[in-house]
Every structure is written in C-alpha cells, then in structure tokens.
Amino acid sequence: MERAEKLRVIELVEAVRDAVGPDVEIMIEMHGRFNPVTAIELTRELARFKPSWVEEPVPPENIAALQKASQAIAPLGIPVATGERMHTMYEFRELFEMQAADIIQPDITHFGGILNTKKLAAWAESYYVLIAPHNVGGPVSTAAALHLAACTTNFKIQEHFNDFGEAYVLEAAPGLPKVVDGYFSLPQGPGLGVTLDEDVIAANPRQKVHLNLFAEDWHKRDGQGRMQRSGDDV
Numbered sequence: 001m002e003r004a005e006k007l008r009v010i011e012l013v014e015a016v017r018d019a020v021g022p023d024v025e026i027m028i029e030m031h032g033r034f035n036p037v038t039a040i041e042l043t044r045e046l047a048r049f050k051p052s053w054v055e056e057p058v059p060p061e062n063i064a065a066l067q068k069a070s071q072a073i074a075p076l077g078i079p080v081a082t083g084e085r086m087h088t089m090y091e092f093r094e095l096f097e098m099q100a101a102d103i104i105q106p107d108i109t110h111f112g113g114i115l116n117t118k119k120l121a122a123w124a125e126s127y128y129v130l131i132a133p134h135n136v137g138g139p140v141s142t143a144a145a146l147h148l149a150a151c152t153t154n155f156k157i158q159e160h161f162n163d164f165g166e167a168y169v170l171e172a173a174p175g176l177p178k179v180v181d182g183y184f185s186l187p188q189g190p191g192l193g194v195t196l197d198e199d200v201i202a203a204n205p206r207q208k209v210h211l212n213l214f215a216e217d218w219h220k221r222d223g224q225g226r227m228q229r230s231g232d233d234v
Helices: 003-020 036-049 063-076 089-097 113-125 139-150 167-172 198-203
Strands: 027-029 053-055 080-082
Touching (some): 003 036, 063 080, 063 089, 089 113
C-alpha cells in the first residue's frame, strides 16, 4: 500500500468511530489482503480507535504468517479473528495449536452443519478461543446460526449480511426475527423456525454473480452484487 492509501484507511476508521461513539463495537475487515508486516503496521495505527478485532489480517491458508501477525498484534490488546475460509477440522487444529487467533469464524453452511460447527466451538473453548459464526447466507442459514449461538458458551457475536435483508429474500423463508437494537430474538417455529415459500423462490431464481473484492467501491453493491456508480448499475 502507498502511504497515502494507509492514511486514507486511518481517516475512514476514525470517521466511523467519531460517528458511532465509544460504545459501539467496530470490527476491522482485512480480508486476507496483507502480509504480516503491513497488517501489524495498520493495526498499530488503528489501535487508538479500539477495534473489537482485526479479521483475516493475512491470507487464511498461511497459518504461520497468521501466527506472526497475531503475536505482534496481541500486545496492542486487539483480538485476531479468522476462519470463514477454513472448512475442515484439520485446518483449525493447526490454528489452535499455534495459538494463531483469538476468535474463529466458521460458516455453518460451509462447515458441515450445526453439529460439526458445535463440535468445533467446544474444541475452541478448550483453547480460550471465542466463536463468531460467519454468515453470508439468507434467512435459513441465519436461523441455523442463531440456534448455534444460543447454545454455545464461547459465542461472541453473530454476522448478518446486509445483502440478504431485502424484502424478497426474507419473504422466501418467513419466520426469521428482525434485528432490534442490534440483537436477534430466537426463531419461534419448529425446526429452525423458518418455512420455505417456494413460490417466492421460483419468482426470484438464483443468479450467477461474481463479486470482485478488489473492484473500486465493491462494498457499495446492491443485493444482486451490482455496484452503484453515478446512478447506473455496473
């Protein structure tokens, strides 16, 4: 990163902290983009804004690099989170044994379901590691994650992806509670607590969307992965 880019990152996080105040948690998403030196440098600069974690500071497949970053970030008092792109117990075994992260983020829909993820959470607890389930799915995967969260003692926080808050997505599986003041209630129906509306699903078929995380303004997309620029869909 150029120096100007680093300064811009710091300015953006400072603006968010100023806007939300001291009582709101801020999580820094690094998305595996950096080498350890850059991740450590940025985290050191951002520490004064009290982030609740830095996520994927280095590429997830390099646990040794993650350990190097975590060891330098730990004295700053900022947890390191990772795990959304780790899909087997064997990958997490190495992470736990190397004490390379403080929070894991497995995705129930990618990790073999509720039972397998529950096993992983119990294993993580023996290493004093918290779990914050990754969740970029719709209401069904969110409902599953909420049930896991409710019965997991080392649970920290639940991800809820904004792209799946659109009306037609929620109508496809009614029964998921709304977020109120930053919190979910548990679904109340049988099973996961949601039911599929196949007519809504048929009217909104799956689309092939490529999300380029390195495109400019990638985060300003709508629910179908399209980015908004000057009022036009790209």
